Amino acid sequence: MATLAKPHAASRVGPLATRKHINSAAKYIALTLFTLTWLLPIFATLLTSVRTMDDITLHGFWSLPSKFAIENFRNAWVAARVRQYLLNSFIITIPSLLGMLFLASLSAYALARFKFRGNLLIYFMYVAGTMLPFQILLLPVFRLTNRLGLYDTYGALILIHIAFQLGFCTFVMRNFMRTVPGEILDAARVDGCGEFRIYWQIMLPLSLPSLAALATLEFTWVFNDFLWALILLQSDSLRPVTAGLATLQGQYVTDWPLITAGALLATLPTVFVFVFLQRYFIQGLTLGSGK
Amino acid sequence: MATAIKSQPLREPLDFAGANFLAILYAAIILVAFIFMPWMWTEIKYSGARLMSDVLTGGSLKTFSTWQIVFIPVSALLALGAGLWGLMAPHRGALASVLAAAIGLMGLVYYIDLYWVREGEVAEYIRANLGAGADLTLVALVGLVAQTVLLLPPVNILAQRLGRRASALRPPVPQKWTPYLFLLPALALYLVWIIGPTVYTFYLSLTDWDGVSTPNYIGLRNYRILFSQSALTESLGNNLRWLVAFVTVPTTLGLGLALIFNTDMRGGRWYKVSFYSPLVLSWPVIALVWAWVYHPSKGLINSLLIQSGITSDPPGWLADRNLAIYCIIAAATWRQVGYVMVLYLAGLKNLDPTFIDAGLVDGANRWQLFRHVILPLLAPVTTIVFIISVIDSLRSFDLVQVMTRGGQGTRVLANYMYIEAFNNYRMGYGAAIAVVLFTISIVFVGLYLWRSLKDELEY
Numbered sequence: 001m002a003t004l005a006k007p008h009a010a011s012r013v014g015p016l017a018t019r020k021h022i023n024s025a026a027k028y029i030a031l032t033l034f035t036l037t038w039l040l041p042i043f044a045t046l047l048t049s050v051r052t053m054d055d056i057t058l059h060g061f062w063s064l065p066s067k068f069a070i071e072n073f074r075n076a077w078v079a080a081r082v083r084q085y086l087l088n089s090f091i092i093t094i095p096s097l098l099g100m101l102f103l104a105s106l107s108a109y110a111l112a113r114f115k116f117r118g119n120l121l122i123y124f125m126y127v128a129g130t131m132l133p134f135q136i137l138l139l140p141v142f143r144l145t146n147r148l149g150l151y152d153t154y155g156a157l158i159l160i161h162i163a164f165q166l167g168f169c170t171f172v173m174r175n176f177m178r179t180v181p182g183e184i185l186d187a188a189r190v191d192g193c194g195e196f197r198i199y200w201q202i203m204l205p206l207s208l209p210s211l212a213a214l215a216t217l218e219f220t221w222v223f224n225d226f227l228w229a230l231i232l233l234q235s236d237s238l239r240p241v242t243a244g245l246a247t248l249q250g251q252y253v254t255d256w257p258l259i260t261a262g263a264l265l266a267t268l269p270t271v272f273v274f275v276f277l278q279r280y281f282i283q284g285l286t287l288g289s290g291k
Numbered sequence: 292m293a294t295a296i297k298s299q300p301l302r303e304p305l306d307f308a309g310a311n312f313l314a315i316l317y318a319a320i321i322l323v324a325f326i327f328m329p330w331m332w333t334e335i336k337y338s339g340a341r342l343m344s345d346v347l348t349g350g351s352l353k354t355f356s357t358w359q360i361v362f363i364p365v366s367a368l369l370a371l372g373a374g375l376w377g378l379m380a381p382h383r384g385a386l387a388s389v390l391a392a393a394i395g396l397m398g399l400v401y402y403i404d405l406y407w408v409r410e411g412e413v414a415e416y417i418r419a420n421l422g423a424g425a426d427l428t429l430v431a432l433v434g435l436v437a438q439t440v441l442l443l444p445p446v447n448i449l450a451q452r453l454g455r456r457a458s459a460l461r462p463p464v465p466q467k468w469t470p471y472l473f474l475l476p477a478l479a480l481y482l483v484w485i486i487g488p489t490v491y492t493f494y495l496s497l498t499d500w501d502g503v504s505t506p507n508y509i510g511l512r513n514y515r516i517l518f519s520q521s522a523l524t525e526s527l528g529n530n531l532r533w534l535v536a537f538v539t540v541p542t543t544l545g546l547g548l549a550l551i552f553n554t555d556m557r558g559g560r561w562y563k564v565s566f567y568s569p570l571v572l573s574w575p576v577i578a579l580v581w582a583w584v585y586h587p588s589k590g591l592i593n594s595l596l597i598q599s600g601i602t603s604d605p606p607g608w609l610a611d612r613n614l615a616i617y618c619i620i621a622a623a624t625w626r627q628v629g630y631v632m633v634l635y636l637a638g639l640k641n642l643d644p645t646f647i648d649a650g651l652v653d654g655a656n657r658w659q660l661f662r663h664v665i666l667p668l669l670a671p672v673t674t675i676v677f678i679i680s681v682i683d684s685l686r687s688f689d690l691v692q693v694m695t696r697g698g699q700g701t702r703v704l705a706n707y708m709y710i711e712a713f714n715n716y717r718m719g720y721g722a723a724i725a726v727v728l729f730t731i732s733i734v735f736v737g738l739y740l741w742r743s744l745k746d747e748l749e750y
Contacts, residue, residue: 039568
């Protein structure tokens with residue numbers, strides 16, 4: 001649809017653009033300056049991560065590095081255990097993603113394709129659940145994991161991530177599945193195909209675009225979670241990278257080059273996802289607001 | 292398909308969905324056992340995932356070598372993938388089933404080696420300490436290999452006939468139950484982990500629970516204490532500041548940027564990427580980045596102020612009680628602008644250009660066009676942006692936790708709750724704060740639900 005609208009947009013903006021032509025250069029300069037200022041914190045982080053604290057103390061922040069200190073990254077990776085924290089993040093994120101997408105697509109299929117008592121009620125329960133601040137669940141879930149013997153395990157985090165993100169995933173997939181033409185499903189039903197099979201072999205393959213967008217977005221969300229890891233884990237060896245960074249900050253209070261190097265390493269997986277799956281990421285962001 | 296089979300009884304087509312489904316089931320069992328079950332010792336936290344993490348990062352448990360421990364989850368994921376592929380591409384069902392079985396066979400060889408063949412101190416130790424997760428995995432591996440018997444034509448046809456016979460004998464599941472069966476697994480999880488805890492928060496807020504002993508009912512005492520504390524006013528005020536900032540700054544700035552970048556400008560993509568790149572950073576990373584920017588003596592801002600000679604006594608930013616919360620909110624806003632911009636860009640893309648053409652024909656200038664055509668058309672997006680801003684501002688926690696740990700008068704409700712519950716062990720009191728947070732947010736959630744309920748009923 002977007003590609004169809006494009007030519008219209010160009011022709012529409014045409015006369016406006018010619019009027020703006022003189023200001024165009026000024027506009028570019030202003031925009032570029034603004035954007036660069038906007039990104040200044042990121043540049044500062046990049047620059048700090050390859051310096052030494054002595055260098056910064058001696059020459060001040062606004063000076064060229066006297067020496068390229070790549071060992072900050074090595075120290076953060078091994079000594080500050082960012083390697084371990086990143087691995088933990090993956091151990092938590094990947095099963096969470098698989099679980100939430102599978103369970104949510106099951107529910108979404110039922111909510112999108114069947115008329116039954118309580119359909120809207122369940123749908124709105126999911127929607128309401130995603131919008132509430134999850135902090136209100138902290139204490140009961142803390143107690144629940146203690147009772148189940150899951151406290152301080154990966155399993156506790158995986159389960160709460162799956163459960164909490166179910167709402168959003170179901171919401172998005174249900175609205176996507178509603179757009180699939182019903183004739184395809186009816187044809188399969190006439191051929192004697194069971195409902196579960198229709199879901200697996202017809203609905204799920206058709207929903208791949210929304211699954212991809214959801215997976216990309218949820219990956220960054222679960223990967224970037226901090227609060228649940230803070231509450232449900234105690235052992236340092238289990239912490240995901242977000243909670244690990246907070247520990248690292250407490251440990252190397254004044255060593256900002258090392259802290260920034262750790263922060264940059266911690267960001268790599270999500271940046272990777274962003275660079276290579278950007279289209280899906282942006283789609284995912286707008287999915288939830290599509291209605 | 293059923294009728295076709297009956298008319299040609301001699302050439303029944305083979306169906307591999309059953310085999311692939313079993314492959315997925317067994318692979319999932321291995322994965323779940325690896326993450327949730329004890330593999331060594333009897334404590335639940337000594338799961339396979341824990342062992343893997345420890346081994347890979349050179350932790351204390353050196354009983355496994357790297358490839359041995361990575362082998363299990365990776366092969367389980369591969370078998371899972373093979374099964375999924377087989378189900379989604381039925382014409383490759385047999386191949387997928389064989390692949391899954393091959394992976395299972397490798398796993399079995401590995402297990403037989405570990406259980407019975409290998410000798411030496413380490414092997415003895417592993418054998419003596421294998422937990423339930425390892426046993427369950429062995430069973431699932433046998434299943435993973437055994438599902439291939441369904442590929443043999445006689446077995447396959449027999450299984451299909453048995454399946455048909457069983458479904459003919461068994462009273463069919465009533466049509467009206469089907470949706471509930473689809474919903475059941477997710478709903479069960481949701482009830483236990485989300486709905487139940489939400490309700491339980493209310494009960495906890497009426498108790499003196501300290502996190503260890505059993506909660507005792509104490510009536511409304513927590514609330515009486517809570518409402519007499521200045522800390523509540525501080526947190527509520529900070530949440531309100533956050534909300535006002537989120538509703539105003541990112542919305543206007545995001546809309547402005549979206550309007551600029553919506554036109555086809557050269558290099559527009561790079562500008563857009565610059566503004567939404569902060570979205571991929573986690574809150575703790577943003578907190579660290581900005582804490583460094585705000586650093587009182589060496590940070591970006593103050594060293595600029597000092598070195599450029601503007602002032603020799605710059606503000607302390609996060610160290611300054613009057614400024615700290617605004618500094619944190621500024622950092623949060625920095626991330627939020629990109630999000631709002633993405634939402635408005637999507638909204639602008641979906642606008643019907645004929646309205647704008649009509650406006651141009653009527654001789655509207657750019658401001659009039661924006662004010663009377665574009666803005667009203669964007670109203671649905673604005674509502675969403677508003678709701679997201681409110682919710683995100685009520686959810687704020689991470690930045691405050693990492694940047695000031697709730698000091699310098701920067702507590703928001705969530706931090707206040709966290710501090711009371713996990714630093715002071717007053718969990719009942721913390722639950723009362725959670726109820727306050729719930730009450731405020733349910734107003735906005737209710738508004739949103741009411742609005743979308745209207746849409747749904749029209750649909």
